Amino acid sequence: MGRSEFERKLEDVLSAAVLGAQKGESFCVTYKLARKDHDAAWKAAVPMLIGYKAEIMSILRFDASEASDVAETLDIGVLDGDEDAYVDGAVVPIFAIGSSDRVAPIAGVAGYTAIPGTGAALVVTGTSAGTVGITSYAITIRFYK
Amino acid sequence: MSGRTQFENELLESLNGIRSRMPAFTETIVFGGAGTVNTFEDFGDGWDENIKAPTGYKGKVMGVAIYGITETFNATTTPARVDVGNAADSDAYYVGGTIGLAAAATPAHPEGSFRDFIPGGSTFIVKGVAPTGGTPAGRSRCAVTIAWFEE
Numbered sequence: 001m002g003r004s005e006f007e008r009k010l011e012d013v014l015s016a017a018v019l020g021a022q023k024g025e026s027f028c029v030t031y032k033l034a035r036k037d038h039d040a041a042w043k044a045a046v047p048m049l050i051g052y053k054a055e056i057m058s059i060l061r062f063d064a065s066e067a068s069d070v071a072e073t074l075d076i077g078v079l080d081g082d083e084d085a086y087v088d089g090a091v092v093p094i095f096a097i098g099s100s101d102r103v104a105p106i107a108g109v110a111g112y113t114a115i116p117g118t119g120a121a122l123v124v125t126g127t128s129a130g131t132v133g134i135t136s137y138a139i140t141i142r143f144y145k
Numbered sequence: 146m147s148g149r150t151q152f153e154n155e156l157l158e159s160l161n162g163i164r165s166r167m168p169a170f171t172e173t174i175v176f177g178g179a180g181t182v183n184t185f186e187d188f189g190d191g192w193d194e195n196i197k198a199p200t201g202y203k204g205k206v207m208g209v210a211i212y213g214i215t216e217t218f219n220a221t222t223t224p225a226r227v228d229v230g231n232a233a234d235s236d237a238y239y240v241g242g243t244i245g246l247a248a249a250a251t252p253a254h255p256e257g258s259f260r261d262f263i264p265g266g267s268t269f270i271v272k273g274v275a276p277t278g279g280t281p282a283g284r285s286r287c288a289v290t291i292a293w294f295e296e
Contacts, residue, residue: 060172
């Protein structure tokens, strides 16, 4: 309907690019960490992929088996490196059995740093001054070229 | 006033339409197998878990997997299933497919049906519905995959 060749080509290119993205140029992995006890600091390492940059899309706290008594802080960074490079002191609120929280900051939030595609493993560190609290975490990471 | 040509408006509308159909991210939440206490979900008793949806994203349940089965499911009257809903309506967002007589060697990927998007920032409930009749049984892990779209 009166489109120029350039306009038609632009639409084709954009459609192809979007389809390519849908077919797997990026993908998400959710790492469920085994239940963590908030009566002591804990660490969990998760693997990354060489050649894929990454973003932390979500940090879900859920599936508690014991309520906590104080808030916890969460860091995510490079294993054996800058251990709060990507998430620094995110607050996990006091929780009860049967509750769930989303912990910020994550990708899309001001100040968030994307993860380079070096393949260096990440380490998640939980720090709490509490005496009780056992819960699970599901960390969702998007990998992209 | 936009000053856009008709083509530019159509192109933007098309791109926005495509964008709205692409999930910002997908998330697979595993129930059971958490280690220290709860290594399975007990469908014989039924179970449910509250989950907070991310703010700014609406969710669509894409599938449910039943695996790591440590006790065979029965289905004397009605089979087990996994629904996703809220406090007012336990299958408001997804009605689970029937799990049937799943045993350790037969993990299941029952096909359920989408009902509605999970609202961003809400607390939704994943519910393992017990089979009925006889002695309800069935223990397994359960993975629920949700696609989150920008609202």
